[in-house]
Amino acid sequence: MKEKTYLSLGATAIQPRCSYKDNTGERTDRRIQTFIIPDFFVVSDLGLEKFSFGLGESTYWGLGTYWAEDSFSKYVATKSDYTTDDVMFAGAYAVNENISIGVAADYTNSYVNKKKKLSQQTWGGADADFQLKGSDKNAWGYRLSTLYKVNKKHSFGLMYRSPVDVKYKGKLYLDGLNGVYASQAYFAGASYETEVTSKTTLPQSIVLGYCYKPTDKLRLEFDTEWMDWSSIEEEKIDYPSETNATRLSVLNAGNPVPKDWHSAFAYAIGAEYKVSDTLRLRTGYLFHKTPIPQSTFETSIPDASSNTVTLGAGIDLNKNFTIDIAYAAMFYNKRKINNNVGSLSGVNINGEYDTFINICVLTLTFKL
Numbered sequence: 621m622k623e624k625t626y627l628s629l630g631a632t633a634i635q636p637r638c639s640y641k642d643n644t645g646e647r648t649d650r651r652i653q654t655f656i657i658p659d660f661f662v663v664s665d666l667g668l669e670k671f672s673f674g675l676g677e678s679t680y681w682g683l684g685t686y687w688a689e690d691s692f693s694k695y696v697a698t699k700s701d702y703t704t705d706d707v708m709f710a711g712a713y714a715v716n717e718n719i720s721i722g723v724a725a726d727y728t729n730s731y732v733n734k735k736k737k738l739s740q741q742t743w744g745g746a747d748a749d750f751q752l753k754g755s756d757k758n759a760w761g762y763r764l765s766t767l768y769k770v771n772k773k774h775s776f777g778l779m780y781r782s783p784v785d786v787k788y789k790g791k792l793y794l795d796g797l798n799g800v801y802a803s804q805a806y807f808a809g810a811s812y813e814t815e816v817t818s819k820t821t822l823p824q825s826i827v828l829g830y831c832y833k834p835t836d837k838l839r840l841e842f843d844t845e846w847m848d849w850s851s852i853e854e855e856k857i858d859y860p861s862e863t864n865a866t867r868l869s870v871l872n873a874g875n876p877v878p879k880d881w882h883s884a885f886a887y888a889i890g891a892e893y894k895v896s897d898t899l900r901l902r903t904g905y906l907f908h909k910t911p912i913p914q915s916t917f918e919t920s921i922p923d924a925s926s927n928t929v930t931l932g933a934g935i936d937l938n939k940n941f942t943i944d945i946a947y948a949a950m951f952y953n954k955r956k957i958n959n960n961v962g963s964l965s966g967v968n969i970n971g972e973y974d975t976f977i978n979i980c981v982l983t984l985t986f987k988l
Contacts, residue, residue: 782824822851891904901933933945947980
């Protein structure tokens with residue numbers, strides 16, 4: 621049997637836009653950012669009849685928000701970045717013509733960087749800068765999957781993704797301290813840093829999919845995904861090298877932060893039509909239910925339920941080279957918030973949030 625090997629190289633451009641209106645109608649626009657996410661995959665059967673193997677690298681989890689340092693959000697969040705570098709090692713086995721099973725090991729290298737302002741208004745001082753950096757370069761999970769082909773027209777797929785326990789280690793930086801905070805009784809200077817640790821669990825999920833091919837040219841797909849976001853119960857920061865009770869009283873103000881996220885479903889439908897031997901057109905729709913309750917909603921993750929519309933195409937330039945392009949428009953429901961987040965600093969983030977995201981994808985696939 622001749623070996624079949626495919627190499628895929630791609631990139632995704634994501635540009636979120638978000639605006640906020642307070643209860644008086646004053647509007648604040650979040651800073652516009654564009655994120656470029658590369659990906660790489662290689663799949664081969666190594667000349668084996670029933671086995672296939674894969675290796676891939678991409679970013680499965682990610683977050684980036686940027687509110688101005690003089691905005692309503694400054695004491696809750698200004699710049700927040702959360703990125704992961706995910707590597708997957710996968711294998712699949714065809715039990716027979718109808719049933720295949722797969723297993724994968726997932727390696728996650730994650731990084732977090734959070735900034736905000738620290739209020740010093742009690743003694744008339746200018747705001748200080750708060751920054752937290754952390755990373756975990758050794759988090760692992762796994763996936764299990766199966767594909768059942770009923771016949772040429774109908775097939776079902778099922779995948780389970782395990783939770784991933786992440787343990788961050790990093791540092792907290794405070795700059796611009798003045799007044800009491802800069803005194804010997806507290807941080808003894810304008811700047812301070814200390815080690816931090818934090819734990820979180822990326823959620824487990826289950827995906828069920830169905831594919832229907834009414835003709836050789838048309839393919840319809842439906843899937844639903846359950847994500848167990850209830851694993852995000854709180855955000856707790858520990859300071860293992862700090863023993864001063866006075867400093868810890870400042871550092872632990874509002875710590876831990878309750879999250880109380882809940883599990884949520886997403887539903888999707890897609891279609892692909894084969895126009896010719898070299899051109900395929902695609903479209904789809906996705907509904908995502910937010911897992912974040914109103915009581916713990918905050919500006920670093922201004923999430924809401926969303927509706928996404930997609931368009932795409934696959935073009936075979938020759939028998940060994942394919943280009944796939946896609947565009948997705950994510951329309952988030954406007955969300956009115958009324959909670960106590962930020963009250964510790966004497967501010968509120970209550971009002972209406974409106975988010976929209978542009979997503980563009982380009983993938984090049986080579987048959988080696």
